[in-house]
Amino acid sequence: MFTVGLTGGIGSGKSTVADCFTALGVPVIDTDVIARELTAPARGTPPDARPAGGLGAAPGGAALNAIRATFGEAVMQADGTLDRAALRRRIFADHAARHQLEAILHPRIRQVVGQTLATLTAPYALIVIPLLVQRQDHPQGAGRGCKADKSATTTHRPEGERLAAYPLRVETSGYQDVLNRVLVVDCPEEAQIARVMARNGLTHAEIKAILAAQAGRAERLAVADDIIVNTASLEALRAEVAALHQRYLALAAAPSP
Ligand SMILES: CC(C)(COP(=O)(O)OP(=O)(O)OC[C@H]1O[C@@H](n2cnc3c(N)ncnc32)[C@H](O)[C@@H]1O)[C@@H](O)C(=O)NCCC(=O)NCCS
Ligand SMILES: Nc1ncnc2c1ncn2[C@@H]1O[C@H](COP(=O)(O)OP(=O)(O)OP(=O)(O)O)[C@@H](O)[C@H]1O
Known part of the structure; x- marks a missing residue:
């Protein structure tokens, strides 16, 4: 199946863009939703204690035991559910801990x-x-062929070339064999920070720590086939998504090279 990977930094607008695709009938698989499912209360708990489902329902709580074994009771609540805020504080203060969490979650998510x-x-x-x-x-x-050179910020993949065929200058999390195309949603860091602060009350310092753990804008743009600059209105965003949707339908229908 033809696949488009959507990525972007914290608060850049990934979920908002994904919702626009959903409204056009496109199936959306969200790896953050899968991560939440894997760290949710195990099956058998009341439905209202579970995260809203989506495409790609994972076995509820399948990663909880491994997280508990790795990070201990400090990241668990008294009722046996994950203390997300405690784990968040831990992983964004300690990059080794963040990599441990990713090593637990990412293979399961994939x-x-x-x-x-x-x-x-x-x-x-x-x-x-x-x-x-x-x-x-x-x-x-x-x-994996990553080169920490300055060209990583400027080199773009030739139009139509599969991610796997391109000598990667930026790590792409093991999805390069699955994706036909990469769509990056981008906006200035100040807008990301303002939107996240307004949305869930994280502090400026907490958001900066998350930004520091993520790839930079230029690193993402270096692997983009398509870019949405999300600085305008939601109406403008919907129109951009509608145009991309037509493009993706045409590309998906075209015989593969
Ligand atoms: C640590 C957890 C439990 C904290 O949960 P919480 O609900 O407080 O925060 P939330 O999930 O909304 O994340 C807050 C922001 O941090 C970003 N973020 C989460 N994990 C990471 C990470 N490992 N590296 C960089 N950014 C991250 C998210 O994209 C989001 O922008 C949660 O973020 C988590 O499970 N993280 C790992 C998720 C993951 O690796 N997903 C894979 C997507 S490819
Ligand atoms: N063009 C826009 N104009 C105004 N507000 C926007 C726009 N795009 C997104 N937002 C708002 O900014 C916030 C962040 O957007 P969204 O949740 O889509 O980002 P995200 O990239 O999915 O975030 P995260 O990385 O934290 O999961 C949301 O409250 C959303 O409603």
């Missing part, structure tokens, strides 16, 4: 993405992957 894709019959699917592009110093980047 498995669910693959299983979900196999069930779809639409012309194309959108896969939301916030961490599609990792920083050059990230362990997943080691030994």
